Amino acid sequence: MLDQTPIAPVKTRRRLPNQRWQIYPQKIELAQNLVEATNLSPLVNQLLINRGIDTPLAAQAFLDPESVNLPSPLEEFPDLAVSLELLQDSVTRKEKIAICGDYDADGMTSTALLLRCLRWLGAEVDYAIPSRMHEGYGINKRIVEEFKSEGVGLVLTVDNGISAVEPIARARELGLRVIVTDHHDIPQNLPPANAILNPKLLPESSLYRGVAGVGVAYILAVSLAQQLGKTNSGIIKPLLELFTLGTIADLAPLTGVNRRWVKRGLQELPQSKLPGVQALIQMSGVQSRQGTERTLSGGFLRTSDRRNGELLTGNIFDNFSASPTHRVTASSNTVSASSAKSLKPEDIGFRLGPRINAIGRIGDPQIVIELLTTDDMGIALERAMRCEAINLHRQQMCEQIEQEAIALVETEYVASLQQNRVLVVVQPNWHHGVIGIVASRLVERYGVPVFIGTYEDDNHIRGSARGIPEFHVFAALEYCQDLLGKFGGHKAAGGFSLPAENLAALRSRLGKFANQCLELQHLKPLLKIDVQANLNQIDRQLYQQLHALEPCGIDNPDPVFWTPNVQVIEQQIVGKGHLKLTVAQTIDDLQFQIKAIAWRWRDYFPLPKRVDIAYKLRENNFNGNTTIELELLGVRLPERSQLFFASAPTPIKTSFEHNQRQYTCGIYQNGSLPELRIKNPEGKVLAVLQGHHIGLLGTHRENAQEIDVTQPQYDSIIQAALEALGRLAEKLRD
CATH class of the missing domain: 3.90.1640.30 (inorganic pyrophosphatase (n-terminal core))
Known part of the structure; x- marks a missing residue:
């Protein structure tokens, strides 16, 4: 018989998140050129560029999807x-x-x-x-x-x-x-x-x-x-609401017609006449938000008329009748809310969707069908309460299985991760309906593809798989098909079954496949970051401008910012292992502080006093007060150059030799940021702002070309300049 004894959770070692940061190249000039068309800040225009929207015409279609002629x-x-x-x-x-x-x-x-x-x-x-x-x-x-x-x-x-x-x-x-x-x-x-x-x-x-x-x-x-x-x-409004629920919960791309219709549906959901939707919203505690639709004079972004959901003649998916909203302009730097209330995709993705999905994982789907088709509020509330109870049970199951899986990995597999480059974790008594969720969490934690399974009986295993960007899950399953029973999936995820006697062979075969396609640098969770921001730029106006990108989701992700070398002022564990903290940045002798939350970061407490942070912006409503806070997605130790930038006096100048050529270099203040400038004998200057990966190269700033300073030929000379400046700074301190 199989050993039925559960694995006890173990305390894991303290560490920083195991991440690799991928920061989009910054197109400063292009972002500035889009300002006139969008009337959005260059920071937000950079977000559009990162999403492939780099022309005024593309910006119009994205910011006002109702303007597109829909076939x-x-x-x-x-x-x-x-x-x-x-x-x-x-x-x-x-x-x-x-x-x-x-x-x-x-x-x-x-x-x-x-x-x-x-x-x-x-x-x-x-x-x-x-x-x-x-x-x-x-x-x-x-x-x-x-x-x-x-x-x-x-x-x-x-x-x-x-x-x-x-x-x-x-x-x-x-x-x-x-x-x-x-x-x-x-x-x-x-x-x-x-x-x-x-x-x-x-x-x-x-x-x-x-x-x-x-x-x-x-x-x-x-x-x-x-x-x-x-x-x-x-009939159309209820159908649109159900479309919106399902589209977001299924992680469908929020592009094309999905973006257009989900945007409408999110406005309709708070006023839903469907008892099931009302009950779900009530049970989950979701609060609708004031809309921030606006018209930007001189640009393409304008208030999209709030649609009442009824279709007219012609292309029925393209023509909606309109009811007026309050139109305001942002040309005077004022962006105010409209009277329309709306939900956000995260309300469905993290609140409503899991309560529906939990039923399909461990309950009876009939509960959800009855919830969403009944016109009786009493039945709807009863079904919503059952969804709530089953989702709570699902959360508890996920937590227990995750802790058991972590304990197993830390005990038996973590030492060989770099060698195998894939995790295959199998235990009895795990519920098949939730192990896919646990697989995703293990991918986030260890940065490798995860194949997780449980025994259906003594002789058969059934499992789920989750991948990383450089690993094709379905191709891996095909590579092992002679060892498997049923299998299916796509690049990012899959499902499979196999005879228990083939488990060791499967683990070996998957390791061989992983070593063919993964390099050691791939074995860290990938964090894609849009743009650098300073803490003094994080305010309500920026947050409101970000609404132009909504709805955010798959293929249109929430904007991710990063700030280098912040100071961690306060930090504490709250709730179920979440990290609450206050971070600060000093700019022009002024300290800017902001609160932050990091979900499920108990294992990373306490953080170092100085870190680079990557984050999303979130709105916190508490006791009638609304503030903008950070939701941390990643931290890392500051690069040596960032620490030097922060501690060196400005201006500071010196000369140095590199590859048998003489250069001069210095650190100067450019606005609120220090800037490193390196001049060669021909008078050409390389300039790069603190924390930026895109610099300027030329004889005059007006006609300089943008370059990626992480390229080896530029990085080596920058490091040589910083070493020379570091020696000078030491002498000055002495």
């Missing part, structure tokens, strides 16, 4: 017209329709969305979701045959079906008509469905390309409502 879905999805004909025929003839969904947030919101729409339109409709623990993902023959026995004539798959060749072939044999709506990758052989709606079949340039399963369901439902002349009946 009709009927022009984009080849099988949409056929799907609408099939559905309209079934609705008209009162033929029974059945939906086969999935047990994750995308699948459950998709199922609820189509149930609401079809019932509203008068259809006879029911649904089924396969058992996560006993059947696994997707439509299967049992469900198909059950549908047939219940008199179903038309089957709709949502968030699954694109790979279900055999079950759908069986459905066609039984005389069922099938519409597949899915968003997963396209296999070599498509199922023999009557119609297939999948954005992966569209060109990569399509604005619809990134929709999740719930996005395909939304397109189908709204198109059907228009075809039946029911778009002015109050």
Whole structure:
């Protein structure tokens, strides 16, 4: 028998986060050039540039997505017209329709969305979701045959079906008509469905390309409502809200139509008429925020009219009627809130979404379907309370499994991580529904790909995998396919099963694969950082300007700033292992302080007194007071050059020899930052501000070219200059 004794958590050694920082190149001139077009600060324009938005036209489309001419879905999805004909025929003839969904947030919101729409339109409709623990993902023959026995004539798959060749072939044999709506990758052989709606079949340039399963369901439902002349009946708002919930919870990219529709949906959710959404918001404690829509005179960013969610004629996805909002301008440096209230993607991603996802992981998906389809507030509150209890249980399970996994890694595997370059962690009695979450946390902690599993019985293991940017999870599983049972996934994540006797061989094979594609420098979690900011720049106006980038999420991440060489004034552990601190930066003899929080950083307490910090901005509402704080994502010890910049007097000048050539160098004050300047015998000057990786090279600042000073030819001369200045500073102190 397997050893059933749980591994006790162990105390791990104190350390700083094991990270590698990737800081975007700073395009100072380009950011300044965009100011006139966007009326946003150069700091925020740099964020746009980092997201590939570097022209006035691209800025207009991004900042005001409603301004983009959206093609009709009927022009984009080849099988949409056929799907609408099939559905309209079934609705008209009162033929029974059945939906086969999935047990994750995308699948459950998709199922609820189509149930609401079809019932509203008068259809006879029911649904089924396969058992996560006993059947696994997707439509299967049992469900198909059950549908047939219940008199179903038309089957709709949502968030699954694109790979279900055999079950759908069986459905066609039984005389069922099938519409597949899915968003997963396209296999070599498509199922023999009557119609297939999948954005992966569209060109990569399509604005619809990134929709999740719930996005395909939304397109189908709204198109059907228009075809039946029911778009002015109050049905569209609820569908938009469910689309927004599912899209964010499924981590779909917030680009293209997702950005446009999620932006609308986040405004509608606080005023939702859906009892289930109201109950979820109430149970989770989410508070809607005052909107910060604004018009920027002289630029493209303007107040997007608050949409009431009802569709008009023409392209139904492109024309919304408008209700007025308060328009204000920022040209006078005033940015004020509109009367509209809104949620943020993080409210769904960290509050509402987990309560839905927890059900699919360890509960019965029927709870969520009933929550999102009921019109009875009493039922909604009861189902929301069950979601709350199950999510709490899920959190406790994750915490326990994570601690046990860390203990196992620290005891048996951490010493060989650099050699193996992958973690394979397997234990009995772990719940399969949550080990994927734990895998992600282990990736964050150790910076290597993680394959985590649990025993289904003495002879079989079932697991989940999570990767890092340089490691392809699905390719790794294919490399080991002769050792596995079922497996699937994509670049970043996957699932697998295997005979227990193959575990040692799998660990060895994965290590071999990892050593082929990973170098030692890859074995640290990657932290992508947008731009450097000083603490005196962190204020409400900057925070409000950042709203222009919202909604933020996948492919449009929250802005990440960094500040070098801050002083840690105070720090303490609060709550469940969170680190609360105050940091300070001295600029022009003035000290600027700001509070910060670092979630789950107990193991890094206490931090050194001087660190570089990477962070997001967050709003803290407490006792009626609202302040802007930092949410720490990373810290590192300051580079030697940063410590020198901070301690050296300015101005300070000297000369030095490098590669048999004479140079002069000095540190001067440029605004609020020290600047290193190095001059060669020909009079050309290299200038770089403290903490910046982009410098200027030329004879005059006006026509100097921007260069990356981390390149070896520049870095070596900078280090030589700093050493010469360091020797001079020592003499001056003596």
